[in-house]
Structure formats: C-alpha cells, structure tokens
Amino acid sequence: MTTRDSSGQAVVRLEAVHKEYGTTKALDAVTLQIRAGEAVAVMGPSGCGKSTLLNMVAGLDRPTSGTVTVHGQNLGELTETGLALFRRRRIGMIFQFFNLLDDLPALDNVALAAQLTGSTARQARARALELLDELGVADRRDVYPAALSGGERQRVAVARALMNRPALLLADEPTGALDSRAGEQVMDLLMDLNQIGQTLMIVTHDPQLATRCASRLIEFADGTVVAENNLERTP
Amino acid sequence: MSAVWRAARAALRRRKVQSAALGIVVFSSTLAAMVSLGLIEASSGPFDRAFARQHGAHVTAVFDPAAVSAAQLARTARRPGVQAVAGPFGQTTLTVPDGDPNLAPGPLTVVGRGDPGGPVDRINLWAGRWATRPGEIVLNRPDDPPIFGQDLGLALTFTGGSTFTVVGLASTVSQTAQAWVSPGQMAALRPASLQVLYRFTDAATDTRIRTGLATAVADLPAGSLLAAQSSLTLKRDHGRGASAYLPFLAAFGILALVVAILIVSHVVSGAVVAGWRNIGVLKSLGFTPNQVVSVYLAMVLVPTVIASLAAVAVGGLAAHPLLRTVSQGVGDADLATGLSPWVYAVTLPGVPAVVILAALIPALRAHRLPAALAIGAGGASRTGRGRRVQRRLSGARLPRSVSLGLGLPFARPARSLMTLTAVALGVTAVTLATGLSSTMIAYGQASQRAGLVHTLIHAGQPHTGQTVPQHGDAEIETLLRGLPGAHHVTAVTWMELHLAGYPQPVRAQFLRGDWAATSQTVIHGRRPTGPGEAVATSPFLDKRGLRIGDRLTVTHNGTQTPLVIVGQTMDGHPDMIQADWRTLSGLAPDRKATQYEVRLTPGTDIGTYNNAVKTADPGLFPSAAPQVNTDTVAVIGAATTLTLLLGTVAALGVFNTVVLTTRERRRDLGMLKSIGMTPRQVTTMVVTSMAALGTAGGLLGIPVGVVAHHLTIVAMTGAAGIVLPPSMTDVWHIPALALLVTAGALIAVLGALIPARSAARLTIATVLHGE
Structure with a gap:
C-alpha cells in the first residue's frame, strides 16, 4: 500500500457552497477544509445534506453557488468529461451498498478502475491482486460479488477505490450495510489506510465509526456545519 | 377510481419514456402491418378482385351481324347457365396509321356503347366523360393520370380520314375494347360485328366456360359466332405482367408483418419484465395476483390502444397512395382499391391482441412468483449468465468501455436474441430491397435502353x-x-x-x-x-x-x-x-x-x-x-418505403432494448461513472453493446436477404416470362455486402444512440444514493 504525504495542505476546500433542489436548501453556505492526511467524519440526521456534501466533493453534483476545490482543482471549471477524468485520478469512493458489478469476479471489479485509465488488462490485474492481497481477500479474487460476504464485498470495493492511488478517499456509510463484525473489519481497514497517510472523508450515522476512524468530526444540520471537533481516536 | 386503474396510471406516469417508446413501436408496427396486409392482399389474386368488382365478362363474344339479329342475341340472356348479359354492341376496327404520335400503329377495336355501366363489364371511366356525340371517343387507358391523363382532348385521325376527339379515358379488366364511341357514332361507322358480354353461373374452368357459351349460343344460326375471348385467357395474359411483381409484394408484406409482430412482442414483454420488481411491491401491498396482472395489462394497453387508433387512421390514408403506386408498377392501376375493410378489421384488434399476448406471458410468470422473488427480479442479472464471456473480454486488448459493451448482450440472452432477430430481419429487408433495386434498375435501364438511345x-x-x-x-x-x-x-x-x-x-x-x-x-x-x-x-x-x-x-x-x-x-x-x-x-x-x-x-x-x-x-x-422505367421506379419506391419502415421498426426494437437495459443497469452505470468513466465512454459502452448485436444481425440477415432476393427474382422472371442475364441477378459484390453489414450496425447504433446518451447523462448521485 502506498503511504501518503501528510503535509497539512488543504486537499478539499469548500467556500460558501450553496445547493438548492427547487425550493429545498440542501447546503447552505458551507465552508470547510480537509487537509492532506486527515480523516474527517461528517455526521448528522437524515436529510441534513451530508450526502450532498460528499457528492460536491466527489464532483458527482455541482453547487448552486460557491466553489469546491479538490487537490487544487476548482471543480466548477470542469466539464462532465473533465469531472470524470478528475474522479478517475484523484478520488476513490466507497458506498454503503458496495456497487460492485455482478457479472465480474472480484479481481476484475478492482482492475476495472485502472483499465478505464488505459492500463492493460495484465497491468491492471497485477495491481488489483496486490491490493486484494493487502486487504486480505486475494483468495477470493475469482469469486463473483453474489458469493462474497458483506465484509468481503466492501474490502473489494475499497480495493477498487484505491486502485488509481486517489488523493482523497470518500466513504458514504461504509459500514451501513454490514453486520457488526464486518463493520469492525472495515473500520480497522479505514483506520489503517489513514495511518499510512490516506486522506479520508467519511459520511456516517455511526458514532463508533466516526470516533474510531476520524481525527476530526464535522456535525451537519439543515445543510450547514453546526459543529467541528478534533477527535481522539478510540482503539 | 379502482386501485388497479390508479396503480396503472401511476405506472404510466413513472414510465413516460417507455410508454412513449411502446406507443411509437405500436404505431410503426400497426402501420407496417396495415401496409403489409395491403400488399399481401394486392399480391393475392388481383385480377380476380378487379374482375369481381367490375362484374367482368366471362366471355366476350363477337357475332356476324349478317348472320344473326340483335333480337336473337338478346334472347341468349335467357339460356340456361347465363347469369347476365350486356349488348349486343356494335364493334368495328379503326386503323391507326404508322407514325401516329399518340397511338401504336395498327388496328384499334372500337365498340359502340351507350354508357360504361351495366350488368357486365362495368367500365372504370377515370377521366373525362362518356362519348355521347358523333366525333367523340373514349380511350382504354390504365388509370394513371400522370402518364395517360394528357391523352384527354387529343384529336385522333385514323386511316381513311375519320377524326375523333378523346373525351374520356377508361379502363376495363375484361379488355372488351380499345376504345368506345356512342351507339349513334358506331352506326355511322357501320359495325363489322356485334359484341355480346356474358357472365355464367359456372365459369371456374375453360371447359365450363366453353360449355356455358355453347349452351348460350345453341339456338343461333351456325357460323354466326365469329370469335370468343375467355376471361381465363385474359387472366393468364394478365399474369405475365402483373404476376412478375407479386412475389416481390408478397415477400415484403410477409417480412413486414413478421417484423411488426416480433418487435411489438419484444417491447411489450420487455416492459412487463422490467416491471416485475414493482409487481412484487404491489403484491406486498395486498394486490391480488389477478389485480397485479390487470395493472400491467392496463399499463401497456393504454399506449397501445392510442397508438393503434392513430396508426389505423394514418395507415388508411397513407397505404392507398403506396398501393396505388405499386399497382401502377404492376401495370394496372385498377388493381389499387385501397385497403379492404378486413385489413382494418384484422389490424385494429390484431395489434392490441399481440400486445396482450406478449404482456400476458411474462405477467403470468410474475403472477406465480412470490412477492419477495418478484422484488428481486427487476435488477441486473445475478445468475452469472455470460460471465465467462465478460471475464474473457475483461482481459482483451480493447478499451474497457468497448469490452464491457461487448459483454452486455450476454447478461440478458433472451432479450438480446429478440433484438438480434429484429435487426437481422431489418437487414434482410434492406438486403432484399437493395438487391431488387439493383436488379430492377439494371433491367429497367436495359429494357428502356437507357444510355443506349437518347x-x-x-x-x-x-x-x-x-x-x-x-x-x-x-x-x-x-x-x-x-x-x-x-x-x-x-x-x-x-x-x-x-x-x-x-x-x-x-x-x-x-x-x-x-x-x-x-x-x-x-x-x-x-x-x-x-x-x-x-x-x-x-x-x-x-x-x-x-x-x-x-x-x-x-x-x-x-x-x-x-x-x-x-x-x-x-x-x-x-x-x-x-x-x-x-x-x-x-x-x-x-x-x-x-x-x-x-x-x-x-x-x-x-x-x-x-x-x-x-x-x-x-x-x-x-x-x-x-x-427511366416507370415500373421500376414504382417497385423501387415501394421497396424503399417498406425498407425505411422496417428499418425504423427494427431500430425502435433496439431503442427499447437499450432503454430497458440502461434502466436496469442504472446502478452499475452510476458506479462506473463514479470511478471515472467519462460520458463518452458510457455512450461507447452502450452503443458498442448494440453495434455488436447489429453487426451479428447484419451477418445473419444478409444471407437470408440474398436467398430471398434469389427466390423473388426467380419467381418474378418466371411469372413475367423473361430471362435475365447473370449481370442483372448477380448483384452481390464484396463492397456491397460490407455495406450491408454496416446497415445492421447502423440500425442498432441509431436505435441505441439516444438512450445511450441519456445514460451517459445519468445523475450519479441520484442513482447511487437512491438504493
């Protein structure tokens, strides 16, 4: 696994970001920064706008006003294709429901992310196998998602997210669909990743996940940041 | 409002694109079905239908006025076996001189007749009026105003100096005369013979017609009957020209009908299968299995009925000029009668019946499914179908968007097979049409000596x-x-x-x-x-x-x-x-x-x-x-129209497949975009999946089209009594075949492009967080 430079420079910078869906305000003048090497958890009640915030950072959605800068790139300046290329190089995403392709075995699901960048199948599979090995699921490389356990699926999803060595790893309720044991494993994995320098942004309802993996907690309500606290990680 | 209707309306609102696609497919297919049934009707016994409509003469008999009187001839109407009689009419022959710019030189049979109607041989007076005064003549011309309409008003001078003005243009399937004048004018011309037109109660065979005529004239003086022309002889002669085009019409008609039924079944069953997940939800809410089936039948029937009614209205108007053009190409515009009532009677309930049947099969499967299974059935395939193919493709030296696209059809093999068949039939139609056009153009140019005589x-x-x-x-x-x-x-x-x-x-x-x-x-x-x-x-x-x-x-x-x-x-x-x-x-x-x-x-x-x-x-x-050979132009025009119609219907089948597939795979598409797949790569992936099917359809459809072309040409030339040189029948060359393969891909790409671009614009956030 690649270690990260934790220089403290801002990897994510949001300035006065507003997002409206019709008359509904999803984000209201959000301003925040995430520095390189940080692990930030965003918590809040359902519908408070935390997933919208994650979408803004990932370039999956555009703000109504304000600027979102990730790794020095103002996302508002990018076209749809530019955003796709940006995500490919800079962002890794982990979802609550894994979102693996059912028709591909674990190895090819992971390799896919590199193949989209133009890597050969051989190169992509070698890198994917390396990651699966590091995440402890190399022996499941030829198994299709339907036959994997929840924890294994999420590990495969994490491997896929790390495939292109992203500057920022975004996780949306990564333990939400897992049982407690699998959830624990994923939490350990995320913590390990952060400890070797991977910048993390986790959206979660789970206080245990937040306190265990994050170094900073952002509390969200009604589309805005209501509190920000540095955390002492619990073992 | 019942719960069923409320749920059906909600389903319709939720599936606007799919309902619109279904409506368009039903509209096009109904139109294609109407035209094809019209063509099949036009190609089956056109002479018999025109003959029945005009109360054609089973026998046109010519008598010697010196040997038999008009009164004696009139009495033959009462003989056994005689159903109806017209005449006696005076008949004579005028001679068209060599070099006449309007008529072919030689004898012209003229009959004196008071009006075009009557119990036998109801002449179709399609332009001008009937000849009532001396010096007026009505010419026998095919009902084709653009070509023959200009003959109206002509002054004709015959050998001997007699001059006539053309006051009417008429046609008769019985070919009882080449021109008609008033009885008064005929008297002045001194008729050389008397014409009597007979219809018999039994005229099924040459023998029966001969027997009928022999019975009718049994009491007349011997030798008074100079000549007799049987309708069966006319029918055989007519066959030489018209029958040449009938195999072509029948081939296209059947092809269009098969494609229409196939595409409608494909679209409807796809729509219901895509709704299984919702069927499960409805069941879990307490809808009975029968209510659920009713919801889905109502959901597909609403756009179907609207589209069918619109198509029948448009088809009624659009088919007539097409059939008329084809009939003119066949050489007898009288054969163009528009669509018969049975075509409407079959099409109007027929297409919705196909829709109900196509919807009922998957709906009944869902009817039997437990709710939990039905809920899980709507997503992407989880059974690993085509996984081996996907696995091989993932290691191929191809851009990943292309290799993913190539593997997509294997996830839903039944649906892909339907799409493949639709495209293959579309390509068959294109192949048949282009082959026939090439042959007909070559034949038309050779028979017209285009380029040889200017x-x-x-x-x-x-x-x-x-x-x-x-x-x-x-x-x-x-x-x-x-x-x-x-x-x-x-x-x-x-x-x-x-x-x-x-x-x-x-x-x-x-x-x-x-x-x-x-x-x-x-x-x-x-x-x-x-x-x-x-x-x-x-x-x-x-x-x-x-x-x-x-x-x-x-x-x-x-x-x-x-x-x-x-x-x-x-x-x-x-x-x-x-x-x-x-x-x-x-x-x-x-x-x-x-x-x-x-x-x-x-x-x-x-x-x-x-x-x-x-x-x-x-x-x-x-x-x-x-x-330019007008027959060739008519046939090529009809072939082109039908090919475009079939190509469109096939492309709509592809469109529907892509809409269903991208809807089912929304989550996968969202994930692929989230890991950096660009909109262009998404479009490439989806279009590739259909282009692969299109190319395969092309490869399957071409040989079928080539065989259909060969059989049609053999039937056409055999019926017309012509022999074509190999240069006119061997129209298939490598560049042309390569182009036809691309026709399949083109049909598929055109059908896939819009939903593929729509998939490329999918909002990832909505898809991925909507689970």
Whole structure:
C-alpha cells in the first residue's frame, strides 16, 4: 500500500457552497477544509445534506453557488468529461451498498478502475491482486460479488477505490450495510489506510465509526456545519 | 377510481419514456402491418378482385351481324347457365396509321356503347366523360393520370380520314375494347360485328366456360359466332405482367408483418419484465395476483390502444397512395382499391391482441412468483449468465468501455436474441430491397435502353396531317449521322408477318445501321449479322417451342423468306422478333424507316440535337427517349418505403432494448461513472453493446436477404416470362455486402444512440444514493 504525504495542505476546500433542489436548501453556505492526511467524519440526521456534501466533493453534483476545490482543482471549471477524468485520478469512493458489478469476479471489479485509465488488462490485474492481497481477500479474487460476504464485498470495493492511488478517499456509510463484525473489519481497514497517510472523508450515522476512524468530526444540520471537533481516536 | 386503474396510471406516469417508446413501436408496427396486409392482399389474386368488382365478362363474344339479329342475341340472356348479359354492341376496327404520335400503329377495336355501366363489364371511366356525340371517343387507358391523363382532348385521325376527339379515358379488366364511341357514332361507322358480354353461373374452368357459351349460343344460326375471348385467357395474359411483381409484394408484406409482430412482442414483454420488481411491491401491498396482472395489462394497453387508433387512421390514408403506386408498377392501376375493410378489421384488434399476448406471458410468470422473488427480479442479472464471456473480454486488448459493451448482450440472452432477430430481419429487408433495386434498375435501364438511345425521331406521315420529311429514308439517316453529337443511328420499321405453321401473326422489327449499339441486350446467342437471321424474345420461343438455331419461314403479302433464330433477347413480348434490314429488303424492298433511334456522344445536350433535327428537316419529329422505367421506379419506391419502415421498426426494437437495459443497469452505470468513466465512454459502452448485436444481425440477415432476393427474382422472371442475364441477378459484390453489414450496425447504433446518451447523462448521485 502506498503511504501518503501528510503535509497539512488543504486537499478539499469548500467556500460558501450553496445547493438548492427547487425550493429545498440542501447546503447552505458551507465552508470547510480537509487537509492532506486527515480523516474527517461528517455526521448528522437524515436529510441534513451530508450526502450532498460528499457528492460536491466527489464532483458527482455541482453547487448552486460557491466553489469546491479538490487537490487544487476548482471543480466548477470542469466539464462532465473533465469531472470524470478528475474522479478517475484523484478520488476513490466507497458506498454503503458496495456497487460492485455482478457479472465480474472480484479481481476484475478492482482492475476495472485502472483499465478505464488505459492500463492493460495484465497491468491492471497485477495491481488489483496486490491490493486484494493487502486487504486480505486475494483468495477470493475469482469469486463473483453474489458469493462474497458483506465484509468481503466492501474490502473489494475499497480495493477498487484505491486502485488509481486517489488523493482523497470518500466513504458514504461504509459500514451501513454490514453486520457488526464486518463493520469492525472495515473500520480497522479505514483506520489503517489513514495511518499510512490516506486522506479520508467519511459520511456516517455511526458514532463508533466516526470516533474510531476520524481525527476530526464535522456535525451537519439543515445543510450547514453546526459543529467541528478534533477527535481522539478510540482503539 | 379502482386501485388497479390508479396503480396503472401511476405506472404510466413513472414510465413516460417507455410508454412513449411502446406507443411509437405500436404505431410503426400497426402501420407496417396495415401496409403489409395491403400488399399481401394486392399480391393475392388481383385480377380476380378487379374482375369481381367490375362484374367482368366471362366471355366476350363477337357475332356476324349478317348472320344473326340483335333480337336473337338478346334472347341468349335467357339460356340456361347465363347469369347476365350486356349488348349486343356494335364493334368495328379503326386503323391507326404508322407514325401516329399518340397511338401504336395498327388496328384499334372500337365498340359502340351507350354508357360504361351495366350488368357486365362495368367500365372504370377515370377521366373525362362518356362519348355521347358523333366525333367523340373514349380511350382504354390504365388509370394513371400522370402518364395517360394528357391523352384527354387529343384529336385522333385514323386511316381513311375519320377524326375523333378523346373525351374520356377508361379502363376495363375484361379488355372488351380499345376504345368506345356512342351507339349513334358506331352506326355511322357501320359495325363489322356485334359484341355480346356474358357472365355464367359456372365459369371456374375453360371447359365450363366453353360449355356455358355453347349452351348460350345453341339456338343461333351456325357460323354466326365469329370469335370468343375467355376471361381465363385474359387472366393468364394478365399474369405475365402483373404476376412478375407479386412475389416481390408478397415477400415484403410477409417480412413486414413478421417484423411488426416480433418487435411489438419484444417491447411489450420487455416492459412487463422490467416491471416485475414493482409487481412484487404491489403484491406486498395486498394486490391480488389477478389485480397485479390487470395493472400491467392496463399499463401497456393504454399506449397501445392510442397508438393503434392513430396508426389505423394514418395507415388508411397513407397505404392507398403506396398501393396505388405499386399497382401502377404492376401495370394496372385498377388493381389499387385501397385497403379492404378486413385489413382494418384484422389490424385494429390484431395489434392490441399481440400486445396482450406478449404482456400476458411474462405477467403470468410474475403472477406465480412470490412477492419477495418478484422484488428481486427487476435488477441486473445475478445468475452469472455470460460471465465467462465478460471475464474473457475483461482481459482483451480493447478499451474497457468497448469490452464491457461487448459483454452486455450476454447478461440478458433472451432479450438480446429478440433484438438480434429484429435487426437481422431489418437487414434482410434492406438486403432484399437493395438487391431488387439493383436488379430492377439494371433491367429497367436495359429494357428502356437507357444510355443506349437518347432520342427517337419519327418521320412525319401524310395521313395524320403531319409535315412530310423533305429527305428520303437513306438521306435522313445520313443527315442524322452528320448532325453534331450523333454517335450511333439506327433506322427502324415494324411489320406484321405470318409465321408458317402458326395461326397468329408475329410482329417484326427491322433495324438498319448501328443497331448493335442501340438495341436490347441479347442474353443467349448473338445478334443477326446478315439477312435471314433474327433474334426473338424468351416468351416467343417458349410459346412456340423454339430454340436458338431453329429455322422459320415468314410471309408478307405472299413473299416468303427463311429465318434462323440466332439469339434470344431479354424482353418479355411473346410475339416479337428483330431482324436486320437486309431481311426486310427481301420481303418489302420499298419499305421505309418510320423511326430513327439516335445515341449521342457523352455531353451532348438532347434538346440541342433535337432542335438541330427539326431545323434540318421540319418533317422529322424528335422526342427524348425515356431514360427511366416507370415500373421500376414504382417497385423501387415501394421497396424503399417498406425498407425505411422496417428499418425504423427494427431500430425502435433496439431503442427499447437499450432503454430497458440502461434502466436496469442504472446502478452499475452510476458506479462506473463514479470511478471515472467519462460520458463518452458510457455512450461507447452502450452503443458498442448494440453495434455488436447489429453487426451479428447484419451477418445473419444478409444471407437470408440474398436467398430471398434469389427466390423473388426467380419467381418474378418466371411469372413475367423473361430471362435475365447473370449481370442483372448477380448483384452481390464484396463492397456491397460490407455495406450491408454496416446497415445492421447502423440500425442498432441509431436505435441505441439516444438512450445511450441519456445514460451517459445519468445523475450519479441520484442513482447511487437512491438504493
């Protein structure tokens, strides 16, 4: 696994970001920064706008006003294709429901992310196998998602997210669909990743996940940041 | 409002795109079905239908007025077996002089008739009015205003000086006359014979017709019946022309019907399968299985009924001109009757019935499924179908978006098979149409001698009041050759000859000059190179049991000359031969050419050349030779229309597949975009999936189309009695076939492009967080 430079420079910078869906305000003048090497958890009640915030950072959605800068790139300046290329190089995403392709075995699901960048199948599979090995699921490389356990699926999803060595790893309720044991494993994995320098942004309802993996907690309500606290990680 | 209706309305609102796609498919398919049923109807017994409509004459009998009276003839109506009688009408023959610009030279059968109606042979007076006064004539012309409408008002002068004005144009399937005048005018012309038209209670066979006629005329003086023409003989003659196009019409009709049914079934079953997940939800809410089935039937029936009604209305209007065009191509516009009521009666409930059946099968499967399974059935395939293919493709040296696209069809093999079949049938239609067009264009050009003869020059005839040429026959030929732009000149005349051993006369065309460069294609043997040699048409040889190399003796005014058949021409005229002018010199040495055919050098303006001809000799009447065969144009027009219709329906099938697939795979598409797949890569992936099916469809459809072309051409030429050279039937070459393969891919890509672009614009956030 690649270690990260934790220089403290801002990897994510949001300035006065507003997002409206019709008359509904999803984000209201959000301003925040995430520095390189940080692990930030965003918590809040359902519908408070935390997933919208994650979408803004990932370039999956555009703000109504304000600027979102990730790794020095103002996302508002990018076209749809530019955003796709940006995500490919800079962002890794982990979802609550894994979102693996059912028709591909674990190895090819992971390799896919590199193949989209133009890597050969051989190169992509070698890198994917390396990651699966590091995440402890190399022996499941030829198994299709339907036959994997929840924890294994999420590990495969994490491997896929790390495939292109992203500057920022975004996780949306990564333990939400897992049982407690699998959830624990994923939490350990995320913590390990952060400890070797991977910048993390986790959206979660789970206080245990937040306190265990994050170094900073952002509390969200009604589309805005209501509190920000540095955390002492619990073992 | 019932819960079923409320749920169906909600489903319709939720699936606007799919409902619209279903509506468009049903509309196009209903239209295609109506046109195809119309074509099948037009191709099945057109003569019989037109004959029944016009109360055609089973026998057209001609009597000697010197041997039998009109009263005696009228009494034959009461004889056993006689169903209806029209006449007696006075009949005579007028002679059209050589060189007449409006009518073919030779005898013209004219009948005196008070009106076009009556119990037998209800003549279709399609332009102008009936002849009621002296000097008025109605010409027998096919119901085709653009071509023959200009004949109305013509002044016709016949040999002997009698002059008539054309006041009406009419047609009759019984071919009882070539022209009609009023009974008063006929009396003035002194009828040479009396025509009586009979319908019998039993006219199924030649024997029964002969028996019916024999019974009808049994009491008449012997020898009073001069001639009789049976409707069955007419039907066989008619078959020579019209039947040539019937296999083509039937082939396209059946093809269109199959494609329409296939696509409707495909779209409807896809729509219901895509709704299984919702079926599960409805069941979990307490809907009974029957209520659930009703919801889904209502969901597909609403757009179906609306689209069917619209299509039937549009089809009723649109099919008539198409069928009329085709019938004109077939050679008898009388056959175009529009769509029969049975076509509406079949189509209107038929297409919704296909929809119900197509919807019912998957809906009943869902009916039996437990709710939990139904809920889980709507997503992407989880059974690993096609996984081996996907796995192999993921290691292929292809851009990943392409290899993913190539694997997509294997996830839903049944749906892919339906799409493949639709595209294959679309390509079959395109292949058949392009092949037929190529053959028909080549045949049309050869029969019209397009490019071989550019201008036809008639020599003015004194008996028609035209200016007579100042130059003699040979001088005219020399003059035409000397004018700027002339490349080849052929002098032509026609003559009726008697063939020793055969009762019927034959029509001989004698040619002088460069006729090797301007005359019809010789498909077997060679052109005559000297006197005593002739070429004949295929039906001429068939009709008389002759072959190339056989010897004939022809007679004209008591002068005999031997002829050897040295070649076979492509044309289908059963009584036509062509011979060199030197043969004519032995039969009629003083005969002059009545027409000159000129082929111009490339780049020469036909109008300029014709003006030069007119200036050089005002007694010459040049006219540009038609370069287009109207029959060919009609058939190609119909083939093109149907091909576009079938191609569109096939593309709609692809469109529907892509809509369903991208809807099912929204989550996968969202994930792929989230890991960096660009919109262009998404479009490439989706379009590739269909282009692969399209290419496979092309590869399957081409051989079927080639075989269909071969069978259709064999049936057409057999029916028309023509033989085509291999150059006209072997129209398939590698570049053309390669283009046809791309036709399949093109149909698929056109159908896939819109939903693929829509998938590329999918909002990832909504898809991925909507689970």
